[in-house]
Amino acid sequence: MTKPPLTLFLAAPRGFCAGVDRAIKIVEAALEKWGAPVYVRHEIVHNKFVVDRLRDMGAVFVEELEDCPPDRPVIFSAHGVPKAVPAEARRRDMVYVDATCPLVSKVHLEAQRHHENGRQMVMIGHRGHPETIGTMGQLPEGEVLLIETADEVAGLEVRDPDRLAYITQTTLSIDDTEGVVAALRARFPAIEGPHKEDICYATTNRQGAVKTVAPKVQALLVVGAPNSSNSRRLVEVAANAGCDYAQLVQRAADIDWRALEGVSAIGLTAGASAPDVLIEEVVQAFRDRFDLTVEEVVTADESIEFRLPRIVRELA
Structure with a gap:
């Protein structure tokens, strides 16, 4: 049976940003240094696939510091924590690593x-x-x-x-x-703003790529988690840029194929906490069903890399 033709426009940049990559590497390095279990307050990043993989490696995800034993390391998520959290960790004489995005x-x-x-x-x-x-x-x-x-x-x-x-x-x-x-x-005419926009480079770049891709396609999928703010914003940006159908999917299994019937051009991007393996999984799902042509649309080059904290760089 002949597969229908489809052009997939792959937005770039997409997927992991430097802050997310750093946070995940912090958990991996902590497990290497101290062994399992290592505790993580909240999801290290908003992606179930990433969290499940780290859990399988020995990370234990908890909601509050009080859920952590005092004799095991604890990592604070990439989203940042109130000042009271590290203060309480110090009071309890805990080893902690702050994975807050710089x-x-x-x-x-x-x-x-x-x-x-x-x-x-x-x-x-x-x-x-x-x-x-x-x-x-x-x-x-x-x-x-x-x-x-x-x-x-x-x-x-x-x-x-x-x-x-x-x-x-x-x-x-x-x-x-x-x-x-x-x-x-x-x-408030006297109000002061930041010297540079607080919205991060990765958010800006991913939204810019979606704005470029949206006019070329009839539908656009965003790979990301429903609790990921930057992923949900990408769906909104696509809709506002004129894309008739914009949808958030966590995995290829979530794709609504009926909604894509008759589509000849589709866009694909991913939120900053979505790993490449999930993007590749979605591309393969389209390749299985269509005579697929993939075109990458590059709107920015990202070369930023954040160093890991010294406490996990220095292995015991």
Whole structure:
């Protein structure tokens, strides 16, 4: 039986970013140094495949520090943690490794700097997301006001409109954030922003690639986890860029083939916490069903690499 032709436009950059790669390597290095089990507070990154692989190697994932025994190492996830968490680990005399993405740590330092200069912070982010919780937890309660949308700016109750600064979650949609920032500046003209956009290079690059691919295709799939903020934003970016069908899938088994009937051109990308093996799995699923032509659409070159913390670089 003849397979129908299909062109698959593969967005680049896609998949793992430097912060995710570093966090996973931290867990692997910790297991090599201390042996199993090594405890990890929250999912090290938002991807079930990655978490399951590390669990099979001996990592134990827990929700809170109190779930960890004091005599085993604990790793804090790439999303960052409130200041109270490492403080409690030190109080319990625990060995801990902070796998917070350096770009998230940069936002933490910005928040601290503004606080020391007497400014109240406004954070643009998603309520309940680990990164937002970690960033807000860098400062005393009440010093960081959280908003998600431009509509929420009108209801902000601030201490002093002339002593404000804003920061953003690193994995947001660039377009959506621009609207919130514009609303903040319109209501609070004196508000200070970051010297450079907080939205990370990987988020920016992946969204840029999707915007380039979307007009070429009738459908676009994003490989990623449903609790991955940057993956969900890629779906939104594709839809806003004019793609008729944009869907998030964790594995090839999640693809809705009926929804893709009659499609002759499809786009494929992956969130920053999705490994290459899952992207390859999806490409192979299309190759099994179609006479497939793959075209890579490259919009940026990524060469950033973050060093591992000294505590895991120095093997016992």
